[in-house]
Each structure stands twice: as structure tokens, then as C-alpha cells.
Amino acid sequence: MSTATQTPTPSVVPQVPTAPAARHEVRPIPMSRLAKVELRKMFDTRAGFWLMASVAIVAVLASAAVIAWAPDEVINQEFFSTAIGMPLSVVLPIIAILSITSEYSQRTGLTTYTLVPWRGRVITAKVLVTLAIGVVSMVVALAVGAVGNVVGAAIAGLDPVWNIGVQSFGYIVLANILGMLMGFMLGVVFRSSPAAVVAYFVYSLVLPGAFAALAAFQGWFRDLQPWVDVNFAITRLFDNSMTAENWQQLGVTTLVWLWIPLALGLRAVLRAEVK
Amino acid sequence: MISVESLTKQYGSFTAVDHVSFTAATGRVTGFLGPNGAGKSTTMRVMVGLTRATSGRVTVTGRDYRELVNPGLEVGVLLDASAQHAGRTGREILTIAQQTMGLSRTRVAETLARVGLTEDEAGRRVRDYSLGMRQRLGIATALIGDPEVLILDEPANGLDPAGIRWMRDLLRGFADQGGTVLLSSHLLHEIEVIADDIVVIGQGRIVAQGSKAELLASAGTLVRTSDPSHLDRLARALHEASVVTTPIDGGLRVDADPELVGEAAHRAGVVLRELRAADGAGLEEMFLQLTAETAREGAAA
Numbered sequence: 001m002s003t004a005t006q007t008p009t010p011s012v013v014p015q016v017p018t019a020p021a022a023r024h025e026v027r028p029i030p031m032s033r034l035a036k037v038e039l040r041k042m043f044d045t046r047a048g049f050w051l052m053a054s055v056a057i058v059a060v061l062a063s064a065a066v067i068a069w070a071p072d073e074v075i076n077q078e079f080f081s082t083a084i085g086m087p088l089s090v091v092l093p094i095i096a097i098l099s100i101t102s103e104y105s106q107r108t109g110l111t112t113y114t115l116v117p118w119r120g121r122v123i124t125a126k127v128l129v130t131l132a133i134g135v136v137s138m139v140v141a142l143a144v145g146a147v148g149n150v151v152g153a154a155i156a157g158l159d160p161v162w163n164i165g166v167q168s169f170g171y172i173v174l175a176n177i178l179g180m181l182m183g184f185m186l187g188v189v190f191r192s193s194p195a196a197v198v199a200y201f202v203y204s205l206v207l208p209g210a211f212a213a214l215a216a217f218q219g220w221f222r223d224l225q226p227w228v229d230v231n232f233a234i235t236r237l238f239d240n241s242m243t244a245e246n247w248q249q250l251g252v253t254t255l256v257w258l259w260i261p262l263a264l265g266l267r268a269v270l271r272a273e274v275k
Numbered sequence: 276m277i278s279v280e281s282l283t284k285q286y287g288s289f290t291a292v293d294h295v296s297f298t299a300a301t302g303r304v305t306g307f308l309g310p311n312g313a314g315k316s317t318t319m320r321v322m323v324g325l326t327r328a329t330s331g332r333v334t335v336t337g338r339d340y341r342e343l344v345n346p347g348l349e350v351g352v353l354l355d356a357s358a359q360h361a362g363r364t365g366r367e368i369l370t371i372a373q374q375t376m377g378l379s380r381t382r383v384a385e386t387l388a389r390v391g392l393t394e395d396e397a398g399r400r401v402r403d404y405s406l407g408m409r410q411r412l413g414i415a416t417a418l419i420g421d422p423e424v425l426i427l428d429e430p431a432n433g434l435d436p437a438g439i440r441w442m443r444d445l446l447r448g449f450a451d452q453g454g455t456v457l458l459s460s461h462l463l464h465e466i467e468v469i470a471d472d473i474v475v476i477g478q479g480r481i482v483a484q485g486s487k488a489e490l491l492a493s494a495g496t497l498v499r500t501s502d503p504s505h506l507d508r509l510a511r512a513l514h515e516a517s518v519v520t521t522p523i524d525g526g527l528r529v530d531a532d533p534e535l536v537g538e539a540a541h542r543a544g545v546v547l548r549e550l551r552a553a554d555g556a557g558l559e560e561m562f563l564q565l566t567a568e569t570a571r572e573g574a575a576a
Contacts, residue, residue, distance in 0.1 A: 028344040029377065037374050044371075045362035107358035110325065111368075111416060114354070115347045115375045117324040117340060274325040 029116060034125035042099060042129065051095060055137045056144075058087045063148030067155060075152045076161035078168075080145035082238070085172060088141055089179050092134050093200055096183030099126045100269075101193040109274045119270050127184060134180050138173050168240040175237040178254060179204075185258055188265030191272070203257075204231060230257035276301045276455050277322065277424060282331035284317050291317045293479040294331070299457040299472070304450045306470025306487075307459040310566040314479040315459040316354070319428050323352050335424055347376040351417030351425045356409035356433070361402035365392060365412045368401065369419060376420045383419070390415040391441065406433025414442075425449060427458040431465045443469045463562050473558075477565035483558070490558050496533045498540070499526035499549040512543035528553055 042048050062083040070079065100123070103109035116122050142164075153160040182203060183196075190196040211229040215222045226232055226246075230253035236246045277299040284292040292314040299305035309315050320326040322333045324340040332339070335350050343349050359368055369383050387397050390411040401409065410433055417425055425446070431439050446456050446469060460466050466473055473490050475483040483490060500506050503525060510520050513529060516539055521528045526549065529536050533550050540547050 026343075026345050026348050027377070029375065033374065033377060037371055040374065041371065044367050045360055047362060102360065106360040107355070108360050110354050110358040111352075111372070113325060114323050114352045115372060117343075117346060271327065273320070273327070275320075 029121075031121065031125060031128075034116065034121060035129050038099070038122075038125045038129045039133075042095070042133070048098075051091070051098070052133070054091055055088065056140060058091060059084045059141045059144040062087060063144055063152075067148060067152040070152075072156045072158060075149070075156050075158060076163050077145060077149045078163045080148045080152070081142065081164055081172070084141045084145050085138075085176075085238070088137060089176055090204070092137065092176055093179045093183030093186075093204075094197060095133065096130045096180040097187045097196045097200060098193060099130050100184060100187030101191060101196050104191040104274075105193040107275075113274050120266075123188070123266065123269060130180060130184070131177060134176055135173060138169075138176060142169065171237040171240055171242065175234050178234055178258065181262065182258055185262040185265055188269045189261055191269070207231065227252055230254060276336060277305075277426070277457055278334045278337075279318065279322070280332050280334075282318060282321060282333060283329045284314075284321060284326065285329045290479050292321070292328075295476065295479070295481055296331075297474045297481060297484055299455050301455050302450055302453055303471040304446050304456040304458065304469055305472040305474060306466035307457060307474050307476065308463060308466045308562065309459070309461065309476035310562075311461050313461075313476045313565070315461075315476060316428055318476070319354060319426055319457075319459065322426055323350070323354070325354075335426075345376060345420075347372065347420035347422070349420075349422050349424065351420060351422040351427075353410075353413040353417045353425075353427045353430055355428065356406065356413035356430075359401045359409070359412070362400055364398055364400050365404065365408070366397040368412060369397075369415055372416045372419055378419065386415045386419045389418060407435060407438055410434055410438075414445075423453070424455045425457070427456070429460060430458055431460060431462075431469070439465065439468060463559055475558075475562065475565070482565065483561065491552065495553050496529045496531060496536045497523070497526060497549065497551050497553040498529055498533075498536050498547060500540075501546045501548045505545045508543050509540055509545045512539045512545075 043052055063080055066075070066080055066083045070083075103112055112122060113119055149160050149162070183200065186196040186199045186203070190199060208229065208231040211221075211225055211232065215225045221228075226236075226249045233246070233250045233253040236242060236250070242250075279295055279297050282292055282295045283290065295314070295318055297305075307315050307318070317326060321328045322335065322340060323346075335343070340346060340350070346352075363371075366383060366387065369386060373380065373383050384394075387394075392408065392411055392415065396404075396408060401412070404412065410430055414427070414430060417427065431442055434442060446458065450456050450471070458466075458469065467487065470487055472486050473484065474481060498509070500509060506522075506525075506527065510522075510527060513520050513527070513531070513536065516531075516535070518535065518539075519530045533552060537547070537550055540550075
């Protein structure tokens with residue numbers, strides 16, 4: 001059996017047209033291309049498109065609701081941003097979850113990981129693209145909130161109140177990025193859309209309620225809660241009052257609830273069989 | 276060329292693939308034949324890095340799959356035509372592959388034409404595709420990078436007879452241009468129609484391999500005499516030539532090629548009514564037996 005044509009060497013022009021290995025100049029796949037493809041995959045289905053569109057729709061609806069129903073004294077930029085930010089902080093982690101799990105639930109991973117067998121690079125591209133979408137969404141939300149603030153103040157006959165600084169916007173961005181990383185973590189741990197979404201709601205709705213109840217009825221837990229409850233620690237970012245202790249609590253809780261499971265999940269993604 | 280060397284894959288105590296070794300040669304279409312659950316798909320997933328082997332190794336064009344810098348340009352892979360996002364159009368799925376490989380945009384339309392999907396069909400969402408259309412789209416994804424090796428798992432599934440003939444011609448042309456093709460099937464007929472070489476797997480083990488001609492020849496020769504009473508004389512003559520014979524209705528199945536049987540008949544002065552290669556009867560028997568064993572033990576994929 002002929003093994004003369006095993007390694008493609010771009011500089012050698014084949015004299016025999018049937019020498020298949022030398023037909024191409026094969027170049028590695030750059031990360032920018034992977035990111036572009038992953039971005040495309042987020043928008044190219046109806047479900048994906050409307051999930052993305054929901055970010056903008058949520059921002060506009062929330063602003064409209066504030067203008068329509070909120071009392072005049074809360075018509076300020078911070079209130080608009082909070083109104084938009086709450087639903088956004090639910091949608092963004094779900095976008096992060098689905099970017100990972102759709103490869104498994106829809107079984108597209110069979111093609112994706114065959115064309116790009118270095119799964120870590122695929123995941124990196126997904127994380128970069130999703131975080132970029134998150135940051136852009138928050139800038140859009142800030143802009144929609146600002147328009148809402150101007151319109152709302154004009155309707156109420158007030159001067160617009162601008163009370164979001166660069167720092168507090170930065171905290172909000174950080175809080176949402178942590179939320180999206182939570183989504184990735186659940187995505188790589190469960191590798192199934194329904195399981196990961198359910199786990200996300202347990203994480204973001206059931207656990208905080210349970211911790212709050214425990215803190216309310218058990219005195220010993222009250223001081224412990226900020227060190228255990230990751231949502232509690234992240235919520236401090238929205239309050240714009242981060243002390244050194246708050247940062248430590250954020251570090252400890254995210255280590256346990258985010259970084260360690262994320263590392264285990266990534267390890268599983270790299271090793272698990274794709275079927 | 277694809278080379279599989281003593282590949283083993285265990286799931287707990289279950290051995291799905293057991294020391295499998297074979298080669299798919301350049302310029303030939305190799306058929307990977309076995310009943311459902313025999314280990315074909317597992318072997319193919321290991322080939323392209325989706326599953327880790329317990330031991331052994333696979334090289335494609337002399338390298339480990341993960342060493343290929345842009346695999347789509349070197350190896351075209353179709354493992355499951357239905358493993359696609361149902362909400363994407365056929366053209367979109369092919370465009371994703373084209374962009375991942377960094378090919379020119381015109382290749383999408385060219386490749387769609389090559390696999391016989393119309394513009395209209397390409398614009399439909401995959402959930403509305405028949406299995407045959409999905410297979411064509413999957414083959415398009417495998418072909419778009421103009422690779423030198425094709426690895427196709429059950430590509431003829433869902434194709435009508437005309438589709439199977441189309442695939443045979445396509446793969447024949449691909450191999451004739453110096454490409455390597457490995458395709459699997461659980462249907463002997465499909466493999467017979469398409470493949471040059473055959474590797475038969477059952478319960479994780481290779482049970483037979485060789486060129487189609489060899490495997491069919493090993494099924495022996497079928498011979499019938501004009502006068503039934505002469506059959507014994509022919510059988511004796513063949514036994515003297517140390518050839519094994521098996522009586523079958525009105526004739527003999529002989530473990531030798533037709534030429535030797537003809538010579539023996541000539542020497543014995545027996546007039547023959549029929550003399551021909553026993554087309555694949557042996558292979559078919561072996562394959563049926565494999566299928567029956569697997570079905571009885573209820574082994575799953």
C-alpha cells in the first residue's frame with residue numbers, strides 16, 4: 001500500500017494529479033474564525049434569533065412599564081437601569097447555557113467537534129462571543145434606559161436625573177458576566193438544555209429563597225449567609241456598596257458555586273464521548 | 276489511507292470494540308459491514324476523536340485525527356445525518372461548515388449541486404427534510420472541504436435505489452481520483468454494490484476482511500451436472516484433488532475456483548449443466564449467522 005502521500009507539504013507542487021494529500025495548503029483555524037461561526041450559530045435559527053431579540057424587546061418593554069406606572073419620584077436613570085437589568089439578568093445566562101447545550105441537545109456537536117476536534121477552543125470561542133453579546137446588551141440596555149429616562153422625565157415634567165456612574169455600571173456588567181459564567185458552568189456540567197435551564201432556576205430562584213428562609217429562622221446562619229449564598233454576594237454588586245469584605249465574600253462564594261464546578265464541567269466536556 | 280491498529284473500546288465491563296485492526300486503502304472504497312450494535316459507529320467515532328479509545332490507535336493519512344490542523348479539508352466525515360439543528364436550513368448548515376473551514380463562499384452552491392439538492396430544497400429547514408435529503412446534506416458537509424479521505428457511517432440509509440446508485444458513482448469517482456473511502460452499513464447488499472474491500476465486524480471483533488472479489492471467491496463454486504448420476508463421479512474426482520465439496524440441491528458447492536472444478540469434470544468425463552462462482556453465498560451465510568447471534572443476545576449499540 002502506498003504511503004508516499006501522507007504529509008501535506010504546501011511548498012511541494014504535486015506532479016501527479018492523483019496525489020491527494022498535497023492538494024491543499026492546509027492552514028490552522030484561527031480563533032477569530034471560530035468566534036465568527038459561533039456568533040452566526042446564535043442567530044441563525046428562529047429560536048436563537050428571538051432569544052437575542054428578546055434582549056432588546058425586554059429593555060423597551062421595561063422602560064415603557066416604568067414610564068407608564070412608576071411614581072414620579074423614582075423617574076431616574078438608576079431606576080430605569082434596574083427595571084431593564086432584572087429581566088436581562090435572567091435572559092443572558094440562558095443565552096450562555098444554550099450556546100453550550102444546543103451542541104448536545106441538537107447533536108450538532110457531532111459536526112462541530114469533528115470539524116474542530118479541539119473542544120477547548122470551541123468552548124473558548126463560545127464564551128468570548130457570549131460575553132461580548134452580554135456587554136453589548138448591557139450597553140444597549142443603558143442606552144434604552146437613558147432614552148426612557150429622558151422621555152419619562154419629560155412626561156412627568158421633571159429634569160432627568162442621571163445617577164449611574166462609571167463604577168456602578170462596571171459593577172452591573174461584572175454581576176451579569178458572573179451570571180453568564182454561571183450559565184456556562186451549568187451548560188458544561190449538564191450538557192443538556194432542559195437539565196441546565198432547570199438547574200439555573202434552582203440556582204437563581206430556589207436556592208436564594210432557601211438561604212433567605214434559613215437566615216430568617218436560624219440566627220447562626222445569618223452571619224454565615226454572605227459567605228455561603230452566591231446570589232446574595234453577587235447582588236451586593238447591584239447595590240454599588242462593595243466593601244473589602246463583600247469582595248472576599250464574592251470570591252469565596254463564586255469559588256465554590258462557580259469556579260470549581262466550571263473547572264469540573266470543562267474537564268468533562270473535553271473528555272466525554274460525543275454521540 | 277486510514278489505519279486502525281488493535282483498537283479497543285470498553286464501557287465498564289462491556290467491550291464494544293475488541294482489538295480491531297484494518298486498513299482502508301487509498302484509491303479504494305472500503306465497506307465496513309456488521310449488524311447493528313457490532314461496533315461500527317464506535318470505531319468511526321474513535322477515528323475522528325469524538326470517543327476516546329481504551330487502547331490501540333487510529334491514523335488518518337498517517338496522523339492522529341487531532342493532529343490535523345483543519346480536519347475538514349483532509350477528512351470528510353458523516354456520522355449521523357439526523358444530528359443537525361432542525362431549525363437551520365440546509366444551506367445554513369453547509370455555510371457553517373464552509374466558514375469553519377475557511378473556504379470560499381461559492382463552494383456552498385457548488386457542493387449543493389454536487390449532491391443533488393436544489394436551491395429550493397437548500398432553503399428549507401432541516402426538520403422538513405426526508406432522511407434521504409439529510410444524507411445528501413451530510414455528504415455535502417463531508418465533501419465541501421475537498422478532502423482526501425471520507426468516513427461515512429450508514430450513508431445509504433434512507434436513500435432510494437437511484438440514490439444508492441448515485442452514491443456508488445460518487446464514491447467510485449472519489450476513490451478513482453486517489454481518495455480513500457470508508458463507509459459502514461448493516462446491509463450486505465449495499466456494501467456489495469458500493470465497496471471494493473470489505474471488513475466484516477461482529478460483536479466488536481473483525482470476523483472477515485479482504486477484497487470483495489476475495490471474499491466472494493472464498494464462497495466457492497457452484498456446479499451442476501446434466502446427468503444427476505454423474506454428480507458422485509465428479510465429487511470423487513474433486514475429493515481426489517483434495518477439494519472439499521458440499522452437496523446442495525442437484526449439485527455441489529465446491530471450495531475451489533470454477534477453473535479447477537471444470538478441469539476435474541473434464542478429467543472425469545462429466546458433462547456440466549452449470550458452473551459458476553457461488554456469488555457471495557458464503558459471505559451472506561456468515562453475515563446472517565452474525566446477525567442472528569447478535570439478535571439473540573440482544574446486544575445494543
